[in-house]
Amino acid sequence: MSFPQQIRARSATTTFALLLALVAVPTAKAQDNVHPMMESKVWVNMGAFFASRDLEISVEGSVNDADLIFDVESQLGIGDRPDLFMTELGWQFSERWGVALQYFRSQRNGSKTLQDTIEWQDISYEAGINVSAQTKFSITRVFFSRRFLKKGPHDLRLGAGIHWLEAEASISGEATLDDQSSEFRNSVATASLPIPNIGIWYGYSASDRWLFSTRLDWLSADVGKYNGAIWNASTSIEYRITDHFGMGLAYQLFGIDGGIKDSGWRGDISTRFSGLNLHFSGYW
Numbered sequence: 001m002s003f004p005q006q007i008r009a010r011s012a013t014t015t016f017a018l019l020l021a022l023v024a025v026p027t028a029k030a031q032d033n034v035h036p037m038m039e040s041k042v043w044v045n046m047g048a049f050f051a052s053r054d055l056e057i058s059v060e061g062s063v064n065d066a067d068l069i070f071d072v073e074s075q076l077g078i079g080d081r082p083d084l085f086m087t088e089l090g091w092q093f094s095e096r097w098g099v100a101l102q103y104f105r106s107q108r109n110g111s112k113t114l115q116d117t118i119e120w121q122d123i124s125y126e127a128g129i130n131v132s133a134q135t136k137f138s139i140t141r142v143f144f145s146r147r148f149l150k151k152g153p154h155d156l157r158l159g160a161g162i163h164w165l166e167a168e169a170s171i172s173g174e175a176t177l178d179d180q181s182s183e184f185r186n187s188v189a190t191a192s193l194p195i196p197n198i199g200i201w202y203g204y205s206a207s208d209r210w211l212f213s214t215r216l217d218w219l220s221a222d223v224g225k226y227n228g229a230i231w232n233a234s235t236s237i238e239y240r241i242t243d244h245f246g247m248g249l250a251y252q253l254f255g256i257d258g259g260i261k262d263s264g265w266r267g268d269i270s271t272r273f274s275g276l277n278l279h280f281s282g283y284w
Contacts, residue, residue: 033205033207033208034152034153034205034207034208035205035207035208035209035210035211035238035240036208036240036243036244036283037203037211037238037240037246037281037283038150038155038203038205038211040092040283040284041091041092041093041284042089042090042091042092042283042284043088043089043090043281043282043283043284044087044088044089044090044281044282044283045086045087045088045248045279045280045281046086046087046088046279046280047086047087047248047277047278047279047280048084048085048086048277048278048279049084049085049086049104049252049273049275049276049277050275050276050277050278051084051252051273051274051275051276052273052274052275084104084105084106084273085104085105085106086102086103086104086277086279087102087103088100088101088102088103088279089101095147096146096147097144097145097146097147098144098145098147098157099142099143099144099145100141100142100143100145100161101140101141101142102139102140102141102143103138103139103140103141104138104139105136105137105138105139106136106137106138107134107135107136108134108135109132109133109134110132110133110134111130111131111132111133112130112131112133113128113129113130114126114127114128114129114130114131115127120171120187123175123185123187124175125171125173125174125175126174126182129173129174130173131171131172131173132171132172132173133169133170133171133172134168134169134170135167135168135169135170136167136168136169137165137166137167137168137271138165138166139163139164139165139166139256140163140164140166141161141162141163141164142161142162142164143159143160143161143197143199143217144159144160144161145157145158145159145199145201146158146159153204153205153206154202154203154204155201155202155203155204155205156200156201156202156203157200157201157202158198158199158200158201159198159199159201160196160197160198160199161196161197161199161217162194162195162196162197163194163195163196163197163230163232163256164192164193164194164195165192165193165194165195165256165258165271166190166191166192166193167190167191167192167193168188168189168190168191169188169189170186170187170188170189171186171187172184172185172186172187173185175187193228193256193258195219195228195229195230195256195258196219197217197218197219197230197232198217198218198219199215199216199217199218199232200215200216201213201214201215202214202215208240209239209240210237210238210239210240211237211238211240212235212236212237212238213235213236213238214233214234214235214236215232215233215234216232216233217230217231217232217233218230218231218232228256228257228258229255229256229257229258230255230256231253231254231255232252232253232254232255233252233253233254234250234251234252234253234277235250235251236248236249236250236251236277237249237250238281244282244283244284245280245281245282246280246281246282246283247278247279247280247281248278248279248280248281249276249277249278249279250276250277250279251274251275251276251277252273252274252275252277253274254271254272254273254274255270255271255272255273256270256271256272257270258270
């Protein structure tokens with residue numbers, strides 16, 4: 001099964017499981033007895049994403065003079081520690097319309113003694129030398145939503161937005177230049193990839209303390225020198241501690257596959273992760 005099919009299958013399973021859970025949740029005592037996040041004009045979440053992640057940052061290169069798409073993380077020993085910093089800011093600027101801004105960030109490092117000679121970004125690194133590698137990526141998501149249902153404990157929204165992915169990959173080590181001299185070099189490739197998306201969000205307030213929600217985003221697009229696809233599904237539980245403060249736990253599936261036709265990158269970016277998101281919330 002391909003990755004898009006896996007994401008769609010998991011998303012459907014997650015959504016179905018949430019709906020079953022909501023059936024079993026007691027109905028709120030009164031229609032106005034809802035979680036304050038459903039009535040707030042502004043909210044903010046901050047936390048960490050403890051995820052199982054597969055990140056492939058690939059650029060054109062070669063190993064022992066054989067051309068290939070070079071995967072920096074898997075071929076240069078970068079570890080699989082996938083924790084991400086996460087924050088979200090939301091604003092309900094009218095009765096029906098709102099906007100949310102999300103930000104994820106991750107950075108990983110590694111080092112390895114090369115078993116083969118590699119060429120990356122037009123620079124050669126000989127077999128037997130030790131190189132250090134680093135990958136960075138961040139995702140900024142802006143999403144405008146329209147509320148189609150707001151009745152008692154139920155809230156349903158549809159909308160559209162854009163995910164902006166920024167990635168950087170670098171290799172440092174003793175490099176061979178012009179097949180003669182050698183010196184320490186740091187080879188860096190950077191890329192930015194905008195991917196639009198559409199999505200749906202549903203929230204259910206079991207009481208003024210508990211809020212259950214699910215969200216699904218998806219889209220595949222070809223925009224100028226970029227092409228890519230995105231899948232994003234999550235299910236979350238929010239608990240109110242005080243009138244303006246709470247905490248939440250979410251399970252999220254996320255994936256981006258993109259290609260870039262740019263002289264600064266010449267390759268692909270593929271990232272997918274799934275896992276728990278623990279965050280603290282404020283709402284006013």
